[in-house]
Amino acid sequence: MESGFLTFILISSLAVYSSHVGMSDSEWNDVVVAREGSPTILVCTDTNRGSVAINWMVKPLGVRQWKLLLSANDRKEFSGGSLKDSMRLSDPEFGESGDFSLFFLPTMEDSGFYLCMIKQAGRTVKEKIILLAILKVxxxxxxxxxxxxxxxxxxxxxxxxxxxxxxxxxxxxxxxxxxxxxxxxxxxxxxxxxxxxxxxxxxxxxxxxxxxxxxxxxxxxxxxxxxASFTNITHGPLISTGTLAHTSFPLTCPAVQGDYVLLYWLPPDSKKQNNMKVVFTYDRWRGSTLLTEQSKRLQLAGPPHDGGPYICEVFLNDNTFSQRTLLSVLKVKTKRLSSKLELGCVYSELSQVQSATWKHENQSRRLRMISSGPGSITTVVPLPITSDTAGNYTCTLQLKNGQTVLATHTVTLPPEESVSVTTPSLLPCLSALLLLVPLVAVAVSVLLWRQKHISDRGESSGVFSFLTAFRVQSDVVQLTSSGGVVMNLQEVEDDVYKELEAGKQKALHHL
Structure with a gap:
């Protein structure tokens, strides 16, 4: 009987190999994912009972040939050459229970295709191919x-x-x-x-x-x-720079796609360098950001006291990458007094500042500068503003590394002075206006003569209302953007211009 059983195993193995040698790796009946080293069961059940035989075979990844793991019937069990120590049938009484499952403790090398073949009375009653994937955590x-x-x-x-x-x-x-x-x-x-x-x-x-x-x-x-202590720190070169207040300024962080970002800040010109505060954090994995009152202004540099040292640290696993930035913020302030206009230039982080100066657009003008304390320099513009003192005033902040930051303030002439200037383009208009004076005098004489006749007829209109026809507004002469001249004559009621024109024509007729 044993020789017959072994013959059955060999014939079955050859038959299985020949029937599945051309099978594609994408053809399977079930997928099982097992954790490496954990108890795993490849489930295979059937409703047939009694005298049945089970063959378990394996085809490793990249291999086209099936290999025998074990074969058994209701009387005997035979182990193949590929059987692992931990492999066994889940239920030795599979002939009665119909449970032909395979139990073992897989390793990463055990991934591949597994074939459960059930035979009864010499014919195959069930085949199930299972793709076993091994998970390693x-x-x-x-x-x-x-x-x-x-x-x-x-x-x-x-x-x-x-x-x-x-x-x-x-x-x-x-x-x-x-x-x-x-x-x-x-x-x-x-x-x-x-x-x-x-x-x-x-x-x-x-x-x-x-x-x-x-x-x-x-x-x-x-x-x-x-x-945990992060001792493996890579420091980037110090960045020394400056910017204007209320302008966008991007802080530089290490060029590493890390797990976590911390941004530290120390108020400018601080004596204690170990009191840095965390002003911004970003967790790439949690997707969270922590904002503080200081970090809300990071995108937009605020007053000069937002300057100072910034340290951006990026954490990647057990490593830390650090970038330090020394930032000076420059701002111009103005103060108008009764006799002068004060232009103040305030700046921060004096440790990296070489000099700060005021200059006028007219390089020949020498400005008087005073300092009210560290980080501040002021120049004075006398009032009233004249054409000599008007113009652009620039505060230049020179850093020790050679970088410069410029802030410009424009001082303009008051409106009443700018409109009082007489340009040559006004002369033709003024000449034309002077030529009208004799005509107006004649027209007024005619109107007065007409008024006498009107009053004789009892009419109530007064000549003085006509004399307002050339009432000139305060802004009678205006310079346009194109350099032309506009004359504004304010019209009054009763269509006075028509009356003046009619009076002028009558006067010329009488002449």
Whole structure:
């Protein structure tokens, strides 16, 4: 009987190999994702009972030939050359229970295709091909407080799954990224005791699968009494620069796609250099940003006291990258007094300032400058403003590294002085106006003569209302943007201009 059983095994093995040698790797009945080293069962059941035989075979990835793992019937069990120590049938009484499942503790090398073939009375009654994908999760040892928790999951073969996702304790979804070399990574920077717990790795299979996803718990514990220290720090070169107040200024951070960003700031010209404050934080994995009152102005440089040292630190795993920026902010302030206009230039972070000076657009003008204290320089413009004192006043801040920051303030002439200037273009208009004077005199004489006749008829209109026809507004002469001249004559009621024109014609007629 034993010789007959062995003959059955060999014939069955050859038959299975010949019938599946051309099978594509995409043809399977089920996908199973198992964690490396964890108890795993490849489920295979059937309704046939009694005298049945089971063959379990394996085809590793990249191999076209099936290899025997084990073969058994209701009386005997035979182990093939590819059988692992941990492999066995889940239920030795499979003939009665119909459970032909395979149990073992897989390693990463055990991924591949598994074939469950059930025979009864010499014929195949069931075949099931299972694609086994092995998940490897980098175990998270006890982690120190404020360190970066790294959860890395890889699946072999990677085509067996569509994606891998992570969830924190409580079911909160975590951001994850897929890297070709490392697998799917999820991180949690700056962990604390409250971050301890069971994290869940969820693997979503591709193709035919009896389960929509496979979930695996990863227990993480954070040391309560130990704090991480980041000693591997890479410092970038010092950036010494300046900017104008209320202008956009981008702060430079290390060119590293890190996990966590911290921005420190120290008020300018501080004597204590160890009192830096955290003004901005960004967690790339949590997607969170912490804003402080200072960081709300980071996009827009405010008053000079927003200058000073800034340190941007980027954390990547256990490494730190640091960039220090020394910033001076320049601003112009004005103060008008009864006899003078004060132009103040205030600036910050004096440690990097070489000089600060005021200059007028007319380089030949020498300005008198006074300083009311460190970080301030003032020049005075006498009032009233004249054509000599008007113009652009520029405060130049010279840094020790040679960089300059300029702030310009324009002092303009008062409106009443600018309109009192007589230009040659006014002369033709004024000449034409003077030529009208004799005509107006004649017209007025005629109107007075007409008024006498009107009064004789009892009419009430007065001549003085006509004399207002040339009432000139205060802005009678205006210079336009094109350099032309506009004459404004204000019209009065009763169509006076027509009366004047008629009077002028009558006067000329009488002449």
């Amino acid at each position: 980098i175990p998270a040892p006890p982690i120190l407080q404020y360190a970066t928790l790294r959860l890395i999951a890889t699946v072999s073969p990677d085509f067996a799954v569509t994606k891998i996702t992570w969830a924190a304790p409580g079911g909160v979804s975590m951001r994850s990224e897929k890297h070709p070399k490392f697998g799917t990574v999820a991180k949690l920077p700056q962990v604390q005791n409250s971050d301890s717990g069971a994290y869940v790795c969820m693997v979503h299979p591709w193709g035919n699968s009896s389960k929509a996803l496979f979930a695996f718990n990863v227990d993480v514990s954070v040391e309560a009494d130990k704090v």
